[in-house]
Amino acid sequence: MSTVVLDNVTKIYPGGYLAVDRMNLRADEGEFLVLLGPSGCGKSTLLRMIAGLEEITSGDLWLGGQLANHLAPRDRDVAMVFQNGALYPHRTVRGNLSFPLEIAKADPAVVKQRVVELSRALHIDETLDRRPGTLSGGQRQRVAMGRAIVRQPSLFLMDEPLSNLDAGMRTELRMEISSLVRSLGVTTIYVTHDQVEALTLADRIAIMNRGVLQDIGTPAQVYNDPATAFTAAFLNSQQLNLLAATVRTPQNQYIMLDFGPHQITMPWTDPRAYAVSQHTGMQIIVGIRPDSLIPVPEHTEGPTFFGRVRTLEYHGHEWLAYLEAGIPAVTVPEPPDRRQLNGGGGGGRARSMMRRLLNGSAAVEEDPPPVTQPGTHRRADLIVRLGNRPVWRAGEHGLVAVDVSRLMLFTMNGNRIDPPRR
Ligand SMILES: Nc1ncnc2c1ncn2[C@@H]1O[C@H](COP(=O)(O)OP(=O)(O)OP(=O)(O)O)[C@@H](O)[C@H]1O
Ligand SMILES: [Mg+2]
Structure with a gap:
């Protein structure tokens, strides 16, 4: 057994x-x-x-x-x-x-x-x-x-x-x-x-x-x-960049992730492109690991973010840079807290669940969990991994290339935006 x-x-x-x-x-x-x-x-x-x-x-x-x-x-x-x-x-x-x-x-x-x-x-x-x-x-x-x-x-x-x-x-x-x-x-x-x-x-x-x-x-x-932004953030022992972006599809030509001062284009060939396009006009959460942002020389073509290096942090095996790029960041969306029966946000649901358990009809939940409030917006720095040799100094401006295929995409509830099932 x-x-x-x-x-x-x-x-x-x-x-x-x-x-x-x-x-x-x-x-x-x-x-x-x-x-x-x-x-x-x-x-x-x-x-x-x-x-x-x-x-x-x-x-x-x-x-x-x-x-x-x-x-x-x-x-x-x-x-x-x-x-x-x-x-x-x-x-x-x-x-x-x-x-x-x-x-x-x-x-x-x-x-x-x-x-x-x-x-x-x-x-x-x-x-x-x-x-x-x-x-x-x-x-x-x-x-x-x-x-x-x-x-x-x-x-x-x-x-x-x-x-x-x-x-x-x-x-x-x-x-x-x-x-x-x-x-x-x-x-x-x-x-x-x-x-x-x-x-x-x-x-x-x-x-x-x-x-x-x-x-x-x-x-x-x-x-x-x-599967969720929570998992992405929790598994990342370094901090994870969780950014808010609005999805745009200008004349259906291409998909643009609009981060405010910066825009990134997602090609239609990306397996998630269709699913993302379903969120046109809406905000989504984009998760980017610090090592998915690669410092590149000025004037480099392709998807990039630009910002001022606010500070550098030494971690022994690597340097982290904090880049002021003016992009709205979001906090990690969590599932609704339904745990406390007496008082608290989800109390009613826990209570009704308890009633059903006592009536012997336990597991069936008729209504979906309430929608999580989107994470609070704040401007936060982009965290960039620099390896063991800092290429920038504090106060300088830096450009980072973004690997679009490595972006993690979530709805504002924190659920992964999946490609459609075949
Ligand atoms: N005997 C108990 N009566 C009431 N609540 C309890 C009891 N035991 C645990 N809890 C509550 O249930 C929740 C889950 O507890 P649990 O010990 O399973 O967490 P955990 O994930 O193991 O946490 P940790 O990593 O701190 O050990 C906690 O909020 C705890 O306070
Ligand atoms: Mg424990």
């Missing part, structure tokens, strides 16, 4: 807080699925429902093809690792690692061998006779991981297992988790709010915000072709 399927899973906490909102998700056999999202978006709640530590309000959870909503945690064959992996303080590392096998009444010779093997793989073989109180944070997390792995469950659930460690230890342990879990081939759901962890570890990433699934796909899919 190693596939996980969530079918319209919702969690409303007592008191009416809607923490997870109709989540549909599937983790395949042996897959490493990462749940990514900001603090409070419902990641731990989701994981705890899969582990059986939290009741599911509505919807179905299937583990290995078996309906598991009401299965006791011990019958789910799941091992969970928490942020601060609690260990048995009076047992040695060896005792902690062997405990799950002892409970399962495994052959002592097998237990001994398995503990030694595992401790070597996790680089804690020299600590086997020490107690947890004498270990570093990184070593404790390795023991917690080992204790979860030792009895080879069908499913690993990891809730931010690295977030208490320093950056160096995080990177080291990240690689080890990845190779260990993959060598075991056990389906894993891993929660984090760290985009780098998600991109480096995952087979697929599911991005959540405010209890709602935003996007799911391989790291390259969600990074390069994000």
Whole structure:
């Protein structure tokens, strides 16, 4: 039993807080699925429902093809690792690692061998006779991981297992988790709010915000072709340029993205051209990564932005430039916050949802979610990545070429403008 399927899973906490909102998700056999999202978006709640530590309000959870909503945690064959992996303080590392096998009444010779093997793989073989109180944070997390792995469950659930460690230890342990879990081939759901962890570890990433699934796909899919502006911004560890543009189609000759002081032409050959043209006269959101803006010499032809370099910022491996180009920027549109039952913007909907749940007609929502208010307009600088040698100085004027094919295009609600389906 190693596939996980969530079918319209919702969690409303007592008191009416809607923490997870109709989540549909599937983790395949042996897959490493990462749940990514900001603090409070419902990641731990989701994981705890899969582990059986939290009741599911509505919807179905299937583990290995078996309906598991009401299965006791011990019958789910799941091992969970928490942020601060609690260990048995009076047992040695060896005792902690062997405990799950002892409970399962495994052959002592097998237990001994398995503990030694595992401790070597996790680089804690020299600590086997020490107690947890004498270990570093990184070593404790390795023991917690080992204790979860030792009895080879069908499913690993990891809730931010690295977030208490320093950056160096995080990177080291990240690689080890990845190779260990993959060598075991056990389906894993891993929660984090760290985009780098998600991109480096995952087979697929599911991005959540405010209890709602935003996007799911391989790291390259969600990074390069994000379904929402929220996903685009969240996955960008550098800041993302989110700009407002009006779509114009002069005499139907070509498509123009009008940024106010600057215009960019989109050729009809762009696969998104037709979909974008449907927004003629309207504003859309254009997402541009700092590395999609390339500094070029003055008078360069083609799509460009022009501005005054307000400031340069040194980041060690690169420089970022902030270019005053007079383009209206927008804040990241978020899904409507429907989480708080008592008061708050979406209270009415959460309340009516609760009523339906109580009446036994849970999952059907008759009206679409309310339209998000467009992001607030403000003039912001264009962020440009300069590599490790700044080509400009503060106060100078700079020209950047824009790669139109790499522009990310969203409606003002933050949903990707997709090419029409064939
Ligand atoms: N037992 C509870 N009763 C009421 N509300 C709860 C309960 N547990 C969690 N919540 C609320 O549900 C929301 C989601 O919480 P959850 O712990 O799942 O978030 P998270 O994504 O794991 O956040 P973090 O990254 O900070 O760990 C939060 O607003 C939290 O306050
Ligand atoms: Mg959490």
